[in-house]
Amino acid sequence: MTTDRQHGDDGGRGLDRGARRRARELALQLLFSLDMNPPQGTQGVHVALHRGRDRSLIAEAELAFAAGDLPRAEAATAALLTLDPRSARGREYRAALDRKGPMPLPLGADERDEYLACAATSDMLDLADQLTRGVMLSVSEIDAHLSQASTNWRVPRMALVDRNILRLACHELLALPETPVKVILNEAIEIAKRFGTSESRAFINGVLDKLAARLRPQDLPPA
Secondary structure, three states: OOOOOOOOOOOOOOOOHHHHHHHHHHHHHHHHHHHHOOOOHHHHHHHHHHHHHHHHHHHHHHHHHHHOOHHHHHHHHHHHHHHOOOOHHHHHHHHHHOOOOOOOOOOOHHHHHHHHHHOOOHHHHHHHHHHHHHHHHOHHHHHHHHHHHOOOOOHHHOOHHHHHHHHHHHHHHHHOOOOOHHHHHHHHHHHHHHHOOOOHHHHHHHHHHHHHHHHOHHHOOOO
């Protein structure tokens, strides 16, 4: 599979490539968590996404305040209070921005690393939520496709990270025809480099090549 990444990506209109990558990474984190602790129906998925968004927006606000980037802090605070008008953190941030309360304390190294792992803007979170819901609504169909494409590993026996990277990419192949196949496959490989093991890249590459040939043959270059 080629690693050419000079193709457009319409998944997440209005977001640049880095923001779309971040949304996919957040979706992977959410899917990993939901796989570890299966939700009770669609309401359970909704609760998990709500908690994830709250955590990401708090992280975004804290990093913005630490950097002295008040417009960014303003955007994160507004999104947090839209999510939950009673949010204690949101009210604290609002008071700080209005000069009616103290600014958040400086971040320690551990806090900063924790926030960097999950911080995101509202637009990134919208795409992450869309991708996560799409996978969860069609996970049985997606796993059936993965089973056909992976002859050596049954889906339940795949590593958690690998399985959910594949689920995410399969969902995009099935449901987002506006996103080029090369983008979907290459994004999955790049995310595998960061979150998977040394063996993840080759495994995911092989499965996705077969999936793309099955699901989007018309979008592949001639052999």
